Amino acid sequence: MPTSQDLLDLAREVLTIEADAIRGVAARLDESFVAAHAMMLTCKGRVVVSGIGKSGHIGRKLAATLASTGTPAFFMHPAEAAHGDLGMITGDDVVLALSYSGAVEELVSLLPAIKRRGARIVAITGNPDSALGQAADVHLNARVDKEACPLNLAPTASTTATLALGDALAVSLLEARGFSRDDFALSHPGGSLGRKLLVHVRDVMHQGEALAVVGRHASVRDALFEITRKGLGLTAVVDEAGNLLGVFTDGDLRRAMDQDVDLKSARIETVMTRQPKTIEAGRLAVEAVQLMEKSKVYVLLVLEHGKLAGAVRMHDLLQAGVV
Known part of the structure; x- marks a missing residue:
């Protein structure tokens, strides 16, 4: 049975590993980030975020963040896409594909159809040489040295790094669009924040x-x-x-x-x-x-x-x- 100190030590180790993962991603940022930013900023359609498993959960959050900060976006589940939802994608869209391995079958199998539609692909993976990394128009590297899970199996540091990288994209787009407090309030009319920014x-x-x-x-x-x-x-x-x-x-x-x-x-x-x-x-x-x-x-x-x-x-x- 772990002691209180054991639990605190473990929690601090997890937080340290995940913080180090984000610092590692920040240190590797290069012109690929600038290219991804430009592609999403000039997108005439919408940003379609897709991923499965833990990456899917991160993708849903990123789609919501993008949509609420001035970049029209929605989440598309890869399995549903293969059964008709792919019709949501147009040639004016940018697909933000998330998979740490870059090899998840449900997502990789969609790539030919996405490309035939003319949509461009920004991929966030931990492996630039993966199928997804190679097929993408722009690849962003979210590689981490290790997961925070003691077994080095459960997606923890990798999902944190992916989320942080996606947030960096969203904030850079917000800034480039001149997105204001009033704009933010219009996207959040039902919450207390919206009331504070909209009610005169x-x-x-x-x-x-x-x-x-x-x-x-x-x-x-x-x-x-x-x-x-x-x-x-x-x-x-x-x-x-x-x-x-x-x-x-x-x-x-x-x-x-x-x-x-x-x-x-x-x-x-x-x-x-x-x-x-x-x-x-x-x-x-x-x-x-x-x-x-x-x-x-x-x-x-x-x-x-x-x-x-x-x-x-x-x-x-x-x-x-x-x-």
Whole structure:
């Protein structure tokens, strides 16, 4: 029975072997990587990723990474390809074929048909002299000195090296395409990341009749009625032209009461907070969260073209899934 120290030593050895494998691949990078990058960047169709077994699992992940970072891609299982899915490939496509041995029959048997269709092939293997390595238009060498498996059998370091090399391709393509944060968000609209990058303040703010607003000459009592009606916990204070002058909150109310202000007759401009915290309607909602946290407030007034446009609360941002 291994001791805790035995387990830790083994885990560290595995991580070291896999890290060394990636460093080895990095040291061998040459013009083949540049050629593969160029082929995939100029591809008029899609990148078709294929592999079987553990390489297939890596291939599925790489196809997803490429697709989500600006390079249209999908995964095609070699066995399914041999039974009709090969029709998915066109002459405008690039096939990214993964096989550490470079000799897996299910993939190698597809090569003649792929070439007849006119698609080009980028292969990632651990053996440049393999059937796949020789048939490919571009070969990328993912050879590792040894697997992290103590038996040197289970694909471990080799799959890590293949994944890292594929990620390097995806990131280089992302950079070459000028792929932006907004582009990334459009590929991830359903996740929290997409919400943070797509939701703007104007999408979640209270506006129009839902916004609490009073004029500068309103009484504190009138302001309290407005706050109660709109339920935002504050009211904006504007001048005759609609320009924002200040804000009145429950904190301002407490301070007015401490100073024995006559709430029935006092004008709101005498007790309001001037220069309230604001944010532009076009800013990202996540920026509103950051400003609230920094300023230690839970509501921001929203401006558009310098004019009062709405109000946004931390509660609204929570409901929108931004926080």
